[in-house]
Amino acid sequence: MEECQSERKLSELDQWCEDFYKSTTTRMDNGKYVVRLPLLSYLDPSVCIGTSKHVALKRLLYLERRLVQCPSLRQIYRDTIDEYLQLGQMEPVNAVDQMHHNTNINNTASTLxxxxxxxxxxxxxxxxxxxxxxxxxxxTNNGRSLNDILATGPALQTDLSAVLTNWRFYKYAFLADVEKMYRAINVHRKDAQYQRILWRQSPDDQIKEYYCSTVMFGTRSAPFLAIRTIQQLADDESRNFPLAVNVIKHQMYVDDVLSGGDTIEEALEVQAQTRGMLNNGTFLLHKWSSNHSQLLERIPIEHREMKGSLQINTTETLKALGMFWNPASDEFTYGIKFDIPSGPPTKRM
Incomplete structure (x- = not known):
């Protein structure tokens, strides 16, 4: 097979993001990483955000009307917010936070x-x-959003087709993904004030303010911060888990891990080291699947994609980076839907 190497050249802004990450990221005693948001205001003080509370309040009231019409969705939504609070991934705004992050006098710029x-x-x-x-x-009221004042950062994800193709070389293969990867990375308390939300359990309750203390899905810098942190973990833990370094850096696509080995012993060791490295960074691998039952024996049932034992004569398929994979036969299949439109046939049809 031919291999075409193409080095990614970083732009000036991308290089700044990389340098900013290196100089500001810290690691807690439990192994969890704490990152700073790459705010463009560090480069240009005129890039600021306006006030936003009125917009968030309007959207909350609309959300409440929607949730009232669907009780099951409302309960799931409440449970999810409660989970954020119980895990310490969302915290109430206190008086100190409010005092240190007041809106400027001209009411056009804010630090939250x-x-x-x-x-x-x-x-x-x-x-x-x-x-x-x-x-x-x-x-916000000055026309800028949080994403407008955040740097995107360089694209760090491995080429998708390369990850899939390399995965096919292994005789014994496994597939897993990182559970809630973004939420396993903390955001510095100061920057978390840019991630405030309004919430109440019931329309009869008082609206309260919270801030999210983890990397948030939907922010422009989230993919860069998450993938860069996973790669930093590989560097920091390379001595303890040497086999996992290649997995983390070349056999992951965002939060999906696709690896294995040429022998069952090799695959088991790669699996163990990958789990160990990610656990040390407080990342949990779940939704495990494999083409060999031994690679699932050490995995708790609740962390498996297929809850039962591996069945040989089955056509059950799983999603693998957009493809359908049958672990029993170790084959890829395509899922195609033919929608026949009504009306007279056209060239487009």
Whole structure:
């Protein structure tokens, strides 16, 4: 097979993001990483954000009307917010936070931001059917959103087709993904004030202010911060888990891990080291699947994609980077839907 290497050249802004990440990221005693948001205001003080509380309040009232019409969705939404609070990934705004992040006198610039939020329902997901999305693109009163003042950062994800193709070389293969990867990375308390939300359990309750203390889905810099942190973990833990370094840096696509080995012993060791390295960074691998039952024996049933034992004569398929994979036969298949439109046939049809 031919291999074409193409080095990615960083732009001036991308290089600044990389340098900013290196100089500001810290690691807690439990292994969790704490990152800073790459705000463009560090480069240009005139790039500021306006007031946003009025927009977040309007969207919250609309959300409440929507949730009243669907009690099941409302309960899931409440439970998800409660989970954020119980895990310490969302905290109430206190008087000290409020005092240190007041709006400027001219009422055009602010050092905080309130993000509207809403549910996205994904029926095809085997785990998280409902995800709360925080709208970091909502405009503030000066026309800028949080995403407008955040740097995107360089694209770090490995080429998708390369990950899939390399995965096919292994005789014994496994597939897993990182559970809630963004939420396993903390955001510095000062920057977390740009991730405030408004919430109340019931329309009869008083509206309260919270701030999200983890990397948030929907913010422009989130993919860079998450993938860069995973790669930093590989560098920091390379001595303890040497086999996992190649997996993390070349056999992951965002939060999906696709690896294996030429022998069952090699595959088991790669699996163990990958789990160990990610656990040391407080990342949990779940939704495990494999073409060999031994690679699932050490995995708790609740962390497996297929809850039962591996069946040889089965046509059950799993999603693998957009492809359908049958672990029993170790084959890829395509899912194609033919929608026959009505009306007279055209060239487009």
């Amino acid at each position: 931001c309130y993000l509207p939020h809403h549910p996205v329902v994904k029926e095809s997901s085997s785990t998280t059917k409902v995800r709360i999305v925080f709208d970091a693109s909502a405009k």
